[in-house]
Every structure is written in structure tokens, then in C-alpha cells.
Amino acid sequence: MDASGHAEQPGRTRLGPDELVRTATVARHHYLLGRSKVEIAEDLGISRFKVARMLDAAREAGLVRISIGQVDGLDLDASARLTDTFGLRHCAVVASGAGADPEVLAALGGTAARLLADVLAPGDVLGLPWSRAVLAMAQRLDRLPRVRVVQLxxxxxQPGHDATAVDIVRSAARASGGPASIFHAPFALEDAEAAAALRADRTVATGLEQAGTVTHAAVGVGAWAAGMSTIHDVATAEERRRLAGLGVVGEIAGVPFDADGQPVRDPMTDRLITLSGEQLQGIGEVMALAYGAAKAGAVRAALRGGLVTSLVVDAAxxxxxEGDDGAAVTVPR
Amino acid sequence: MDASGHAEQPGRTRLGPDELVRTATVARHHYLLGRSKVEIAEDLGISRFKVARMLDAAREAGLVRISIGQVDGLDLDASARLTDTFGLRHCAVVASGAGADPEVLAALGGTAARLLADVLAPGDVLGLPWSRAVLAMAQRLDRLPRVRVVQLxxxxxQPGHDATAVDIVRSAARASGGPASIFHAPFALEDAEAAAALRADRTVATGLEQAGTVTHAAVGVGAWAAGMSTIHDVATAEERRRLAGLGVVGEIAGVPFDADGQPVRDPMTDRLITLSGEQLQGIGEVMALAYGAAKAGAVRAALRGGLVTSLVVDAAxxxxxEGDDGAAVTVPR
DNA sequence: CACTCCAATGCTCATTTGAGCGACTCAACG
DNA sequence: CGTTGAGTCGCTCAAATGAGCATTGGAGTG
Incomplete structure (x- = not known):
């Protein structure tokens, strides 16, 4: 079309100031004062068609600006666009102004907490893994519908964190008033044998089984890079390389996945105590929490594979x- | 009620983030993508009534912001509001950003020139007095419909101005291609006798008579205060006091008027060579050019008395x- | 348990609006 | 002088929309 600025439309005369102001007056009456076109037309002694055409012209000329605003630190316009682009079930974009990381994390957590309270209904089963973002959310959970909460x-x-998955689950259960499914085990062990032995423990085994009953989960998304994923950071140099070689771009609750959002099987996961890729895929509603532009690749992969169905992200x-090839990606319902 | 930030409506539940985003999505589809409510309702599997109510809620919550923008340095929203408030025939508000006086004057002149070109039709008779603002306009007149131009x-x-009413009229006539009615005489004389003698001169007399045929005029508005009016500044201290005592708040083309916009008769006007108050009132369309908040009183008075029918002003x-008691004032058509 | 109250939902009917079409104006051109 | 074409205008008809009303579904109450 036209490169904006000054280029004129072919066949469209540039409006003089008077016509411009008349058009603005009509636009004001219609859009700002909410009067009907018929009414305005009668006022001005012109036909309602003329009014309609003036309004069209006003919008085309960029004279009327409509924007979807921000409320409660939410960028609603971006949220709506993401919802459309990726076919999300729920979405919230927190307006990360000039905030530093901890502030963004706090805002993200608070928003996720409110969103979760909206989304959950009594009787649902909520699964929660260890994740910095999920912890931030759990700390801000206020009241939740009565649901069972399952540790994933x-x-x-972790240095700097005295809270664990158990604490996360406990806060959620407290906010909800529902029962909690808890087990005590490390996320990562030295080797697969030790992990297998632990999984054989009845408490751990029944705890992990519960993951199959989960209807809703809130999870963090890690990108497969240093400092971008708890799991990546506990992996050995060898494991990092190997998984990267397998196409891993990110992980959710210790489940690594590739660019298509498909869980990747690797011996490394054998030494983790967490839900399986199949279990993760079986959860109906997975709300992903993430922030920072660097995680875009991992998040998009997770969306593509249908691993997550909702997003809570920061503006960056x-x-x-949205920026990259977002428009091309749509997850199946 | 609640005392938190933005008061809540009684009986209206505060929306959670999810509902907020859903509402924003609907608003986006309707206002930004221009889809019909029926269409959106089908998409989301809800009734069109629900969609309509969500849109209402979105507007009430201030989630959708509609504004009338600025184009070509015109504040169209303000122009439209002034047009409504004062029942103006034409109006342009120039967006005087952080500009200094000369820049504002230049912008005002340019805008007035374009507006005049819009408003005039071939066969009209244009009257122009001396005024700094009218000069600024005349200097920016490009093309005008073919009209007769009359010196008022x-x-x-004036120190710093080598242009006179004659020059103003000549530029306008040049831009229009029409004939000019010109006479050579000073605006102000020492005393009434000298002025009377001059008015007796045939050239001057016929020149002034032409004012009666004028259909459109562009004029400056002076406030009755130091530096705010060419005429005030050539008046003697005695005259200034006397006219102020008669209630004079401003003048247009040397015609002083009171707060009701009624021309005020005083011996001082006898020593001016200009059109009469009756002649001014007889002009169908008078476009007033003025800038600076200090002139609000004079301009409002002129509007109230119907001395002017259109405005070109700066944002201040x-x-x-608008700010003061503007809403109460409406000029008869 | 019956009852009321309240908010939310969807309906009907009248009004408003949009899409497309033919009539008109004006000006350039054969 | 008629023709043609672009642009504007107002009309018709069908779709979209708004206002007001009845119904539904709970939550709270006697």
C-alpha cells in the first residue's frame, strides 16, 4: 500500500484542514460520545451514508486511534495477540517496564497466581514442579479453588533457594484448602541406578503416579543454555553436549524437548526424579511461566508440540x- | 466502595486476569480487526449478546482507548470539541508543542492559510485587516479560489514589520488571482479631524465602503492589555483607561468590544481608519486568528457576541x- | 427444604448499519 | 456537442445491533 508519512493514495484527494476537522467532529460524536450515525447525520443535515463514509475515511487516515490498554500491569493487547497467534487457552503478558530480573519474576509470579485462581475450578488436580518461576507464583498464591495439589x-x-518443590506444593495446597500429594526425593541423582532405586520406594512411586491424574499444571520453561534452565545447569558437560546434539532446545519439569516440542529420550533423564514426557503430554492444561527474550525458542517449541496450552510471559x-515466525505456528486444540 | 486506586463500581465484580484477557481478545477482534460481534461470537462459541456485554465492559473498564489523533500539526480532537462547544462554523487548533512564539505564529498562519483555501469559494469577497496573525497567514497563502480581496x-x-494591510491584501489577491480593493492611509491618526478628512478622500472612502460587501474575513483578535493588541498599543494612556472603563476586553481590526462581544463606541475609534463595528458584524463568516492563553477572555467575548464564527488558535x-466556563457559552447560528 | 434475591444469559423486536447499485456531476476529450 | 470516466451521492435490502424482558442458576436465608 502506501509507505505512510506523506504518500497520497491514488485517486484519494488529500483532505484540507476544514474537511479534516469536520471528519474529526463526526468521529468524536460517534466514537467518543457514542452517538449513532443517523443522529449525527440529522444534526449536520447530511445523509447517514455520508457520515459512514467520513468515519471510514477517518479510520483510514489514522485519525481515529483505537488501542487496547494496560490494566493491572497486564499488556492486554499483547496477551490477546498471543492468544490468537498460538491458539492459547489462557495468556497473560506482564508489562515488564524497566524492571530488573527479580522484579519481573515477582510480577510474573503474581500474575500467574491470579490467572491460576481464575482458571482452576473445584475438583481439578493441580500439578506443580520445581521451578524458579513456579516458586515465585506459589509465594503469591492467595486463594485458590479447592483442588488436589500434586508434586511433579x-x-x-539450589544456592539461594531454600524452598523446594515440596514447599511449592504446600503453599498451593494451603491456598486451596485441598489435599497435597507430596514425596521427598532429590530432583537429580548421581546416576540412573540410584534414581531407579528411589523410584522403587513406595512413597516416591505413588507420588509420581499421581502425575497421571493431573488436569492442570503450572510450569517453568527452561532453554537449553547455561543459566537458562535448572536442569541444564545440573547436567554434566557431556550431557549438555549430547542433548544439544539430539536437538534439545528446552525442558519443562526436567523433560527435555526438541524444536518440535517432542520430548527427547536420553539416559540423562533416567537420573532425574520427575514425571515422564508422556505424563506431561497427558496434562490437559499446562500453563507455562517464562520471561526474557532468550527463552523464545524454547517456548515456541513447547507451543508447537502442544506441551503447553497457556502462557504467562513478560513483554520482552x-x-x-510474536516477532519471528510466530504467525506460522499454531497448536492444535 | 473500595479505596484502592481506582474505585470499583458497586455491584461490579473486579475482573480476574483471565477474564480481562478474554475481554481484551474480543475487543481486539472487534475494534482492531473490525470483525462483527456475530462473527466473534461464533468463533468463541458464545452468544452475540455476551460479546456485546464484554465489549461494553471493556469500554467501561477503560480497557479500550479511543482517541482522535493529530494530523498535520492539527489537534483534531480539540478542534472538534471547540466546534461543538461554541457552535463554530470552522475551527483549527494547531498543536503548539514546545514552540516559541514566532513558531506558533508561523504554524497558526500556515494552518489558517490552508483553512481559508478550504472555506472560500469562487465569488466570495474576502476582507483582511492589518494584524500580525493575518500577516503570518497571508505570507503562507498558496492558492486561493478566485475571490475579490478587500482591505479592511x-x-x-510598526517596528519590525515592513508589511502593511496593503501587502496583506496584495498577497491574498495574488494567491487568488482575483481583484484587490486597496487604499493608502494610516491605520491610526493623531486626532479625529485628520481621520475625518482622510475618510473624505474618494479613494479611501470607496475603499472603506467595500467592507460592506465582504462575505468572509480573516482577522486577528487583540486583548485589551499591553502587548496584546496593536490598537491598545497605539492608544494613549488616557484612551486605554477610558476604554477599559467602558468594559472593553478586546478589539478586532480596530473595533473594540466588551465582554458580551458588543462593539463599544468611543471617540478613540474616530481617529482610526478601519471598518465600522456594524460592518464587522455584517460579515457572514469571520475567522479569528489568535494564540496564547491570555487571549481567551477576548476571544470568548468575540464568540459570545457573534463577532467571529470560526477560530484558528493554538492548543494553549x-x-x-474549553477550560473555564466555555460550556455555558453558545453563539446563535 | 422452600424461598428470595441477584447476577448472568439468551430471546424478541425495532433500529441501526453495511454492501452494492444506479443516478448524478463535472471535466477531459474526441 | 456528445461521450466517457471518475468520483460522489443517496437508495434498497439484508445483516448486525441495541434495548428491554423473561428465564436460568446458584448462593444465601428463614
């Missing part, structure tokens, strides 16, 4: 998700 | 005109 992963000892990540 | 006032010797003056 083992506990990870949202922009990157 | 004598010429004023527009805001002041």
Missing part, C-alpha cells in the same frame, strides 16, 4: 514470540 | 477556552 518433581538443592518474551 | 484597515507603521488558547 523431586527437590533440588511476548514481543520476541 | 489602514496601514500601521484552545485549552483555556
Amino acid at each position: 518433581t523431586g527437590a533440588l538443592e 518474551l511476548a514481543a520476541r514470540l | 484597515t489602514g496601514a500601521l507603521e 488558547l484552545a485549552a483555556r477556552l
Whole structure:
């Protein structure tokens, strides 16, 4: 079309100031004062068709600007666009202004907490893994419908975090008033044998089985890069390379997946205590929490594979998700 | 009620993030993508009534923001509001950003020139007095419909201005291609006798008579204060006081008027060579050019008395005109 | 348990609006 | 002088929309 700015439309005369103001007056009456076109037409002694055409012209000329605003730190326009683009069930984009990481994380957590409260209904089963973002959410959970809360992963000892998956599940259960399914085990063990032995423990085994009953989960998304994933960071150099070689771009609750969002099988996962890829895929509603443009690739892959159905992201990540080839990707319902 | 930030409506539940985003999605589809409510309803599997109610809620919650923008340095929204408030025939508000006086004057002149070109039709008779703002306009007149141009006032010797009413009329006539009615005489004389003698001169007399045939005029508006009016500044201290005492708040083309916009008769006007108050009132379409909030009083008075029918003002003056008791004032058609 | 209240939902009917079409104006051109 | 073509205007008819009303579904209450 036209490169905006000054280029004129072919066959369209540039409006003089008077016509411009008349058009603006009509636009004002219609859009701002909510009067009907018929009414305006009678006022001005012109036909309603003329009014309609003036309004069309006003919109074409960019004279009327309509925008979807921000409320409660949510960028609703971006949320709506992401919802459409990726066919999401729920979505919230937090308006990460000039905030530093911890602030963004806090805002993300708060928003996710409110969204979760909206989305859950009594009787649902909520699954929660260890994840920094999920922890941030759990800390801000206020009241939740009565649901059973299921621990999806083992506990990870992390410098700077004294909370574990168990604490996350407990806060959620407290907010909900429902029962909690909890087990005590580390997220990652030294080798597959130790992990297998632990999985054989009845508490752990029944705890992990519960993952199959989960209807809703809130999870973090890790990108397969240093500092972008708890799991990547506990992997050995060898494992990092090997998984990357298998096409792994990210992980959710310790389940690594490739660019198509398909879970990737690798011996490394054998030494993790967490739900299986199949179990993850079986959860009806998975709400992914993530922030930072760098995670766009991992998030998009997870969306493509249908691993996640809803998003809570910051504005930077949202922009990157929309920016690249987003439009081409749509997840099946 | 609740005291948190934005008061809630009684009986209206605060929306959670999910509902907020759903609403935003609907708003986006309707307002930004222009889809019909029926269409959206079918998409989402809800009734069209639900969609309509969501859209209402979105607007009430301030989630959808509609604004009338700026184009070509015109504040169209303000122009439209002034048009409504004062029942103007034409109006343009120039968006005086952070500009200094000369820049505002230049922008005002340019806008007035374009507006005049819009408003005039072949066969009209255009009257122009001396005025700084009218000069600024005349200098920017490009092409005008073919009209006769009539000089309304004598010429004023002013420091810093080598152009006079004659020059103004000549530029306009050149832009129009029409004939010019010109006479050579000073705007102000020492005393009434000298002025009377001059008015007796046939050239001057016939020149002034032409004012009666004028259909359209562009004029400046002076406020009755130091530096706010060419005429005030050539008045003697005695005259200034006396006219102020008579209630004069401003002048147009040397015709002083009171707060009701009624021309005020005073011996001072006898020593001016300009059109009469009756002649001014007889002009069908008078476009007033003015800028600066300080002139609001004079402009409003002129509007109230029907001395002017159209405005070209800067944003500051527009805001002041709207701000005060503007809403109460409406000029008869 | 019956009852009321309240909000949410979907319906009907009248009005408003959009799409497309023919009539008109004006100006360039054969 | 008629023709042609572009642009504008107002009309018709069908679709979209708004206002008001009845129904539904709970939550709270006696």
C-alpha cells in the first residue's frame, strides 16, 4: 500500500484542514460520545451514508486511534495477540517496564497466581514442579479453588533457594484448602541406578503416579543454555553436549524437548526424579511461566508440540514470540 | 466502595486476569480487526449478546482507548470539541508543542492559510485587516479560489514589520488571482479631524465602503492589555483607561468590544481608519486568528457576541477556552 | 427444604448499519 | 456537442445491533 508519512493514495484527494476537522467532529460524536450515525447525520443535515463514509475515511487516515490498554500491569493487547497467534487457552503478558530480573519474576509470579485462581475450578488436580518461576507464583498464591495439589518433581538443592518443590506444593495446597500429594526425593541423582532405586520406594512411586491424574499444571520453561534452565545447569558437560546434539532446545519439569516440542529420550533423564514426557503430554492444561527474550525458542517449541496450552510471559518474551515466525505456528486444540 | 486506586463500581465484580484477557481478545477482534460481534461470537462459541456485554465492559473498564489523533500539526480532537462547544462554523487548533512564539505564529498562519483555501469559494469577497496573525497567514497563502480581496484597515507603521494591510491584501489577491480593493492611509491618526478628512478622500472612502460587501474575513483578535493588541498599543494612556472603563476586553481590526462581544463606541475609534463595528458584524463568516492563553477572555467575548464564527488558535488558547466556563457559552447560528 | 434475591444469559423486536447499485456531476476529450 | 470516466451521492435490502424482558442458576436465608 502506501509507505505512510506523506504518500497520497491514488485517486484519494488529500483532505484540507476544514474537511479534516469536520471528519474529526463526526468521529468524536460517534466514537467518543457514542452517538449513532443517523443522529449525527440529522444534526449536520447530511445523509447517514455520508457520515459512514467520513468515519471510514477517518479510520483510514489514522485519525481515529483505537488501542487496547494496560490494566493491572497486564499488556492486554499483547496477551490477546498471543492468544490468537498460538491458539492459547489462557495468556497473560506482564508489562515488564524497566524492571530488573527479580522484579519481573515477582510480577510474573503474581500474575500467574491470579490467572491460576481464575482458571482452576473445584475438583481439578493441580500439578506443580520445581521451578524458579513456579516458586515465585506459589509465594503469591492467595486463594485458590479447592483442588488436589500434586508434586511433579523431586527437590533440588539450589544456592539461594531454600524452598523446594515440596514447599511449592504446600503453599498451593494451603491456598486451596485441598489435599497435597507430596514425596521427598532429590530432583537429580548421581546416576540412573540410584534414581531407579528411589523410584522403587513406595512413597516416591505413588507420588509420581499421581502425575497421571493431573488436569492442570503450572510450569517453568527452561532453554537449553547455561543459566537458562535448572536442569541444564545440573547436567554434566557431556550431557549438555549430547542433548544439544539430539536437538534439545528446552525442558519443562526436567523433560527435555526438541524444536518440535517432542520430548527427547536420553539416559540423562533416567537420573532425574520427575514425571515422564508422556505424563506431561497427558496434562490437559499446562500453563507455562517464562520471561526474557532468550527463552523464545524454547517456548515456541513447547507451543508447537502442544506441551503447553497457556502462557504467562513478560513483554520482552511476548514481543520476541510474536516477532519471528510466530504467525506460522499454531497448536492444535 | 473500595479505596484502592481506582474505585470499583458497586455491584461490579473486579475482573480476574483471565477474564480481562478474554475481554481484551474480543475487543481486539472487534475494534482492531473490525470483525462483527456475530462473527466473534461464533468463533468463541458464545452468544452475540455476551460479546456485546464484554465489549461494553471493556469500554467501561477503560480497557479500550479511543482517541482522535493529530494530523498535520492539527489537534483534531480539540478542534472538534471547540466546534461543538461554541457552535463554530470552522475551527483549527494547531498543536503548539514546545514552540516559541514566532513558531506558533508561523504554524497558526500556515494552518489558517490552508483553512481559508478550504472555506472560500469562487465569488466570495474576502476582507483582511492589518494584524500580525493575518500577516503570518497571508505570507503562507498558496492558492486561493478566485475571490475579490478587500482591505479592511489602514496601514500601521510598526517596528519590525515592513508589511502593511496593503501587502496583506496584495498577497491574498495574488494567491487568488482575483481583484484587490486597496487604499493608502494610516491605520491610526493623531486626532479625529485628520481621520475625518482622510475618510473624505474618494479613494479611501470607496475603499472603506467595500467592507460592506465582504462575505468572509480573516482577522486577528487583540486583548485589551499591553502587548496584546496593536490598537491598545497605539492608544494613549488616557484612551486605554477610558476604554477599559467602558468594559472593553478586546478589539478586532480596530473595533473594540466588551465582554458580551458588543462593539463599544468611543471617540478613540474616530481617529482610526478601519471598518465600522456594524460592518464587522455584517460579515457572514469571520475567522479569528489568535494564540496564547491570555487571549481567551477576548476571544470568548468575540464568540459570545457573534463577532467571529470560526477560530484558528493554538492548543494553549484552545485549552483555556474549553477550560473555564466555555460550556455555558453558545453563539446563535 | 422452600424461598428470595441477584447476577448472568439468551430471546424478541425495532433500529441501526453495511454492501452494492444506479443516478448524478463535472471535466477531459474526441 | 456528445461521450466517457471518475468520483460522489443517496437508495434498497439484508445483516448486525441495541434495548428491554423473561428465564436460568446458584448462593444465601428463614
